[in-house]
Amino acid sequence: xxxxxxxxxxxxxxxxxxxxxxxxxxxxxxxxxxxxxxxxxxxxxxxxxxxxxxxxxxxxxxxxxxxxxxxxxxxxxxxxxxxxxxxxxxxxxxxxxxxxxxxxxxxxxxxxxxxxxxxxxxxxxxxxxxxxxxxxxxxxxxxxxxxxxxxxxxxxxxxxxxxxxxxxxxxxxxxxxxxxxxxxxxxxxxxxxxx
Numbered sequence: 572x573x574x575x576x577x578x579x580x581x582x583x584x585x586x587x588x589x590x591x592x593x594x595x596x597x598x599x600x601x602x603x604x605x606x607x608x609x610x611x612x613x614x615x616x617x618x619x620x621x622x623x624x625x626x627x628x629x630x631x632x633x634x635x636x637x638x639x640x641x642x643x644x645x646x647x648x649x650x651x652x653x654x655x656x657x658x659x660x661x662x663x664x665x666x667x668x669x670x671x672x673x674x675x676x677x678x679x680x681x682x683x684x685x686x687x688x689x690x691x692x693x694x695x696x697x698x699x700x701x702x703x704x705x706x707x708x709x710x711x712x713x714x715x716x717x718x719x720x721x722x723x724x725x726x727x728x729x730x731x732x733x734x735x736x737x738x739x740x741x742x743x744x745x746x747x748x749x750x751x752x753x754x755x756x757x758x759x760x761x762x763x764x765x766x
Contacts, residue, residue, distance in 0.1 A: 576672035581631060581641040584622045588640070595674055600655040603678050603690075607704075609669045612647025613722030615757070619643075629697055634670035642670040646722050648707065649675065658682040666713070666721060667704035677704070685711055700729075724757055731761025738766075 574594055580586040595606045622643045625631040634642035647669045651659045657679045665686060669675050680690030686705040694702050707713040713721075743749065749766060751759040 574673035576642060576670060578636050578640040578642055579622060580639050581622075581625055582639065584619065584643075592673060595652055598653075598676065600653065600676065601678075602656055604676055605651060605655045605657045605659045605679055606653040606674050606676055607649035607665060607669075608652045608674045609647055609649045609672055610664070611718065611722065612645035612669055612671065613719070614645055614671075615723055617727060617757070618645055632697055633668065633694060633701060634672075634675075635693060642672070644668050644701070645671055646726050648718055648722070649704075659687070664707040665704040666707050666725075668701045679704075724761070727757035728761040730758045731765055734758070734762050735765040 574592040575589050576592055578588050578590060595608070598606065600606070621630040622641065625641055625643075630644055631641040633644050636642050646667070649665055649667070649669055651661050651663045651665070652674070654661050659679055659682065667686075667689075676691075677687075677689045678691045679687040681688045684706065686703060688699070689702045689704065705711060705713075707715070707718075738744070738749070751763060753759050
C-alpha cells in the first residue's frame, strides 16, 4: 500500500504536490513514538484559513515540510497502527489534528483514558488545544454516528462556545439583540445554538 502526504506552496495554496512517504513498517521509531493511520478528515474553509495564516499564527509548524512547502492541518480520526514503546494501544481511534497524509508519527505524553498530548518537540510552543488527541470511546462521549459532523463542526463549535462565554461574562454588553453577520459560518451556527 502506498503512503502519501499532500503539501502546498505556502505562498500559493493553489500549488500542490503529493509526496510519497515510507511505509509505516519502514519507519524507525524513536523511544516514545507511535504511528497513527489517518482514516478520515474534514476539509472546510477553516482549513484554508490555516494555510493563509500559516506563517502568522504558526500553523505550518504543526507538520513541518521541506523548503517552500507546507502541510495544511485538518481535524480528523486516526487509528493507532504501531504503538511503539508508548501507552497507546493498537486499534484505538483518536480524534485530533492531523496532516492530510496517510499517517502521523506522534510522541504521546500525558496519556489517560481520555486521550493524550502530542509531545513532539516541534509542537511544544504551539497552542495546546491543537496537540490534544481524544480517545474515541462511548465512555468519553463519542457517538460514532456523528464522526463526520465532529470533524467539520467541533473545532468551530469551541470558538462559538468561547464567544458565547465572552458575551455572557460581559452581560451581552446590555444588548437586546445579537446579529451574526456571517450566518452561514460554522462559528455562527454554533454561537446561535448556544445563545
